[in-house]
Amino acid sequence: MCEACLRHGTAGKWYLNAENYSNEIVEKYNLRDFLMEQYLNFEQMSVRKVGGMNAVGLGYKLQMPLIGKVVKHFAENVVHSQRPPKNPLQAEGHIGQVIPLDDGIAILETCAAEPIILKNCMCRYMSRGIKEACCINFGVMSEIVDKLPRFIPDDDKYFLTREQAIEKLAEFNKKGYIGSIWYAPYPYINNLCSCANPECAGLRPRVDFDMKSVYKSEYIIETQHDNCKGCKKCVAMCQFKAISYNITIKKAVIDRAKCFGCGVCIHACKNEALYLRPRDEVPRYKER
Amino acid sequence: MASKTKITIDHSICSGGKKVDPRACCKCMQICEPAVFLLHQTLDAEEENPYDPQLWSITPLWLSLCTRCMKCVDVCPERAVRVSW
Ligand code: SF4
Numbered sequence: 530m531c532e533a534c535l536r537h538g539t540a541g542k543w544y545l546n547a548e549n550y551s552n553e554i555v556e557k558y559n560l561r562d563f564l565m566e567q568y569l570n571f572e573q574m575s576v577r578k579v580g581g582m583n584a585v586g587l588g589y590k591l592q593m594p595l596i597g598k599v600v601k602h603f604a605e606n607v608v609h610s611q612r613p614p615k616n617p618l619q620a621e622g623h624i625g626q627v628i629p630l631d632d633g634i635a636i637l638e639t640c641a642a643e644p645i646i647l648k649n650c651m652c653r654y655m656s657r658g659i660k661e662a663c664c665i666n667f668g669v670m671s672e673i674v675d676k677l678p679r680f681i682p683d684d685d686k687y688f689l690t691r692e693q694a695i696e697k698l699a700e701f702n703k704k705g706y707i708g709s710i711w712y713a714p715y716p717y718i719n720n721l722c723s724c725a726n727p728e729c730a731g732l733r734p735r736v737d738f739d740m741k742s743v744y745k746s747e748y749i750i751e752t753q754h755d756n757c758k759g760c761k762k763c764v765a766m767c768q769f770k771a772i773s774y775n776i777t778i779k780k781a782v783i784d785r786a787k788c789f790g791c792g793v794c795i796h797a798c799k800n801e802a803l804y805l806r807p808r809d810e811v812p813r814y815k816e817r
Numbered sequence: 818m819a820s821k822t823k824i825t826i827d828h829s830i831c832s833g834g835k836k837v838d839p840r841a842c843c844k845c846m847q848i849c850e851p852a853v854f855l856l857h858q859t860l861d862a863e864e865e866n867p868y869d870p871q872l873w874s875i876t877p878l879w880l881s882l883c884t885r886c887m888k889c890v891d892v893c894p895e896r897a898v899r900v901s902w
C-alpha cells in the first residue's frame with residue numbers, strides 16, 4: 530500500500546474495495562504458486578538471507594549510523610513494493626493496517642472472497658510455539674492454507690460462513706486481539722488477523738523499530754472524561770501501552786501518540802468513556 | 818546497554834532430529850517477555866541441520882530487544898541456551 534491508496538481508496542479505506550479481494554488479481558499476478566511457495570516456508574522469512582541480509586539482530590543494524598538508514602530503506606521498500614511480486618522468500622508488498630471491529634465486519638460482509646477459513650496464527654506459532662486459530666483468510670489463500678497441515682486447526686470446522694467469521698472476529702476483538710488487514714502481496718488482500726504484540730511479525734518492526742510495516746487505523750481513541758470511573762479495565766486491554774491510570778485525577782489517560790486505533794479498549798469500558806473518532810479530525814496525530 | 822547481546826541455542830541438543838525437538842518444548846520462547854526467539858524450519862545454511870521441512874529449530878532473532886533477564890537460560894531443561902554480552 531502507498532500514500533495514494535490511503536488517500537484514494539474508498540474514502541481512505543483501501544481495504545473496503547472488493548476488487549482487491551478478487552480471484553482476477555490472483556490470476557493476473559500469478560499469485561497461486563507464489564503464495565504456495567511463500568507459505569510452505571513462511572516461518573523462515575526473517576532468518577533466511579535475501580540479498581545478503583536477514584533480520585537477525587535487525588535492531589543493532591538499525592542503530593548503525595549509515596548502514597541503519599540503508600537497512601531501513603531497503604526493508605521498507607520491500608514491504609511497500611507495488612511491483613508484481615517475484616520473490617516468495619521475502620515479504621514483498623506485504624503491508625497492512627490496523628482496523629477496528631466495525632470495519633472488519635464490513636469487510637466480511639461485503640468484500641472478502643469465499644471460501645473464508647480460520648487458520649492457526651503463524652506469528653503466535655513462530656514466536657511462542659502456540660497454535661491458536663484466530664487468523665481469517667479469504668479466497669485463494671484459503672485454498673492454499675488447506676494444503677498446509679500446520680496451519681489447520683484441530684477443530685475441523687475451519688471453513689466459515691460470513692456470519693461465523695464475523696462472530697469469530699468479534700470474539701477475538703473482545704479478548705483484546707488487534708484487528709488488522711493485509712495486502713499479501715500487494716494488491717491482493719487475503720488476511721484478516723487478530724494480532725498480539727509483541728508476537729505479531731508485522732507489528733514488531735513498527736512498534737519496536739519505527740518502520741512502516743503496518744499503518745495505524747483510520748481512527749484514534751478519544752475519552753469522555755466525565756464518564757470515566759477509574760476502574761482501570763481499559764489499561765490492561767491496550768497492547769500498545771497507550772493507556773495509563775492517573776492517580777491524581779483517578780481516571781484513565783491516553784497517550785495518543787501510541788494509540789493505533791484498534792478500538793479494543795472500548796470493549797473493556799462499561800461506562801462509555803471511550804470512543805473512536807476519525808484520525809483525520811485530530812491533525813496532530815493524523816499520520817497513519 | 819552499550820554492548821550487543823549474544824544469544825545462542827546449542828543446535829546439537831535442541832533442533833529437529835536431535836535430542837529435543839524444539840516444537841515439543843518451546844519453554845524459552847514462551848518465557849521471554851519481548852519474544853526474542855523464532856521457531857522455523859531448518860535452513861540450507863545450517864550445517865548440523867540441512868533444510869528439511871519436517872525439522873525445526875529456534876533462532877534468537879530480535880537480539881537488541883533482549884532485556885538480559887536470563888529467564889530463558891534458567892528455564893531450559895537441557896541447558897542449551899546461552900546469553901552473554
Ligand atoms: S488506546 Fe488505542 S491502541 Fe490502545 S486499545 Fe485503545 S484504540 Fe487500541
Ligand code: SF4
Binds near residue numbers: 761797798800801
Ligand atoms: S474502562 Fe472506562 S471507566 Fe474504566 S478506567 Fe477505562 S475509561 Fe475509565
Ligand code: SF4
Binds near residue numbers: 848885886887888
Ligand atoms: S534473557 Fe530474557 S529477554 Fe533475553 S532472550 Fe532470554 S528470556 Fe528473552
Ligand code: SF4
Binds near residue numbers: 837894
Ligand atoms: S527451552 Fe531449551 S530445550 Fe526447550 S526449546 Fe528452548 S532451547 Fe530447546
